[in-house]
Amino acid sequence: MLTIYPDYYTQFTCIADSCSITCCQEWKIYVDDTTKNKWKTLSAPDSMDADGRKLSSYITKKEGSHVIRLLPDHRCPFLTDNKLCCLVQTYGDSVLSETCTSFPRELHTFSTHKEASLMPCCPAVIDLWQQADAMGFPSYTMFSEQILPPSAGQTQAAFLLRDHLIQLFSDASLTPEEALLTAFYFLQELLREEKSGKKLTTSLVASYFQKENLQQLLQAIHEMPCVISDLLYECNELLQDLSVNYLQEGLYTAYLSPLMEQAENLTQLFQEPTDSDARMASLWKDFMRSFSVYHPLLRSYLANDIYADLLIDEDLSLSHMLMRLEWTTLQYTAIRHSLFLQYQAQDVPVLSYEAVRESLVILTRMTGYEEEDIISYLESSFEALLWDFGYPALIVGR
Numbered sequence: 346m347l348t349i350y351p352d353y354y355t356q357f358t359c360i361a362d363s364c365s366i367t368c369c370q371e372w373k374i375y376v377d378d379t380t381k382n383k384w385k386t387l388s389a390p391d392s393m394d395a396d397g398r399k400l401s402s403y404i405t406k407k408e409g410s411h412v413i414r415l416l417p418d419h420r421c422p423f424l425t426d427n428k429l430c431c432l433v434q435t436y437g438d439s440v441l442s443e444t445c446t447s448f449p450r451e452l453h454t455f456s457t458h459k460e461a462s463l464m465p466c467c468p469a470v471i472d473l474w475q476q477a478d479a480m481g482f483p484s485y486t487m488f489s490e491q492i493l494p495p496s497a498g499q500t501q502a503a504f505l506l507r508d509h510l511i512q513l514f515s516d517a518s519l520t521p522e523e524a525l526l527t528a529f530y531f532l533q534e535l536l537r538e539e540k541s542g543k544k545l546t547t548s549l550v551a552s553y554f555q556k557e558n559l560q561q562l563l564q565a566i567h568e569m570p571c572v573i574s575d576l577l578y579e580c581n582e583l584l585q586d587l588s589v590n591y592l593q594e595g596l597y598t599a600y601l602s603p604l605m606e607q608a609e610n611l612t613q614l615f616q617e618p619t620d621s622d623a624r625m626a627s628l629w630k631d632f633m634r635s636f637s638v639y640h641p642l643l644r645s646y647l648a649n650d651i652y653a654d655l656l657i658d659e660d661l662s663l664s665h666m667l668m669r670l671e672w673t674t675l676q677y678t679a680i681r682h683s684l685f686l687q688y689q690a691q692d693v694p695v696l697s698y699e700a701v702r703e704s705l706v707i708l709t710r711m712t713g714y715e716e717e718d719i720i721s722y723l724e725s726s727f728e729a730l731l732w733d734f735g736y737p738a739l740i741v742g743r
């Protein structure tokens with residue numbers, strides 16, 4: 346079966362001991378059955394001073410899956426002080442579990458082909474995107490000519506829609522906020538048309554992305570009212586909600602503890618009966634100017650997210666695409682808000698590349714939920730699984 350991938354995919358190399366936020370800590374490192382059986386026969390490396398304990402004794406069960414039992418400081422027991430893996434040093438790469446071997450690559454299988462991509466929860470991937478002038482994704486022409494059967498009308502339309510959205514998020518003339526709101530509007534309108542009996546076809550999709558339509562919509566987006574204090578209040582609540590369980594478990598504390606203190610300070614500011622609206626608007630304007638330096642990187646991040654997560658083989662429906670777009674939006678607004686909090690807490694505000702990369706990596710690790718967990722989070726946090734346009738307009742702003 347053909348496997349396709351974006352052009353940056355083959356350029357990835359793990360930077361191992363030079364990694365600023367190693368993946369060998371603070372999350373679940375799955376151990377597959379083949380590795381588990383192999384580890385029953387292998388002893389812990391001498392450097393661990395473990396008295397010949399079998400590697401399998403470092404495995405535990407968490408939420409129904411086998412994972413490596415982390416140390417009390419949440420690091421992998423096989424990670425050495427100089428940030429290398431002592432299993433690889435002793436036995437070579439083949440000893441590693443599937444998760445350790447493949448990270449940060451992900452693979453989605455469709456009935457017609459496979460799609461590989463890189464995840465943003467690795468700093469080396471963010472570096473790759475930061476250094477790239479532009480990212481190339483497999484084109485719709487390639488799909489329609491080589492992969493999808495001509496009879497698969499609805500499937501063709503879904504892949505064409507994704508292709509248009511990737512182009513929308515990659516468009517250097519749009520801000521990520523404009524691209525997100527445009528994507529929401531188009532998907533919601535297409536869903537409305539579908540519910541009223543129209544079929545999703547390639548020509549219907551193409552008609553939405555015509556230049557005049559885009560221009561009219563952008564004009565309307567620019568005219569929408571945007572109350573910065575409401576946006577900040579809601580994003581502050583969202584970020585706190587996404588962080589609370591991790592803090593309780595003692596995970597990502599070096600990053601989250603100061604951030605949650607800043608979020609609390611912002612909450613206090615909302616309670617002050619002063620000119621908080623004007624103050625927030627001024628802080629926001631200043632922050633967004635600095636943040637815009639990273640728009641090319643954020644465009645790459647969002648375009649990659651659309652490529653990797655918008656479509657799944659089991660569900661190519663518009664409702665599923667909208668649900669995934671909601672999650673992308675929550676992640677983006679959480680990353681942006683975490684940077685806003687860090688920025689405005691400084692005496693002389695600066696937004697460094699390292700801070701942007703750290704927020705991208707940690708927040709995408711924190712929110713890298715499985716599909717059913719995303720649905721359950723959205724259902725329990727909002728009135729309905731699919732939002733009205735007003736909600737993304739509130740949290741995305743401009």
Ligand code: SF4
Binds near residue numbers: 359466468470
């Ligand atoms: S996070 Fe990425 S660069 Fe860092 S150790 Fe893991 S795979 Fe390597």
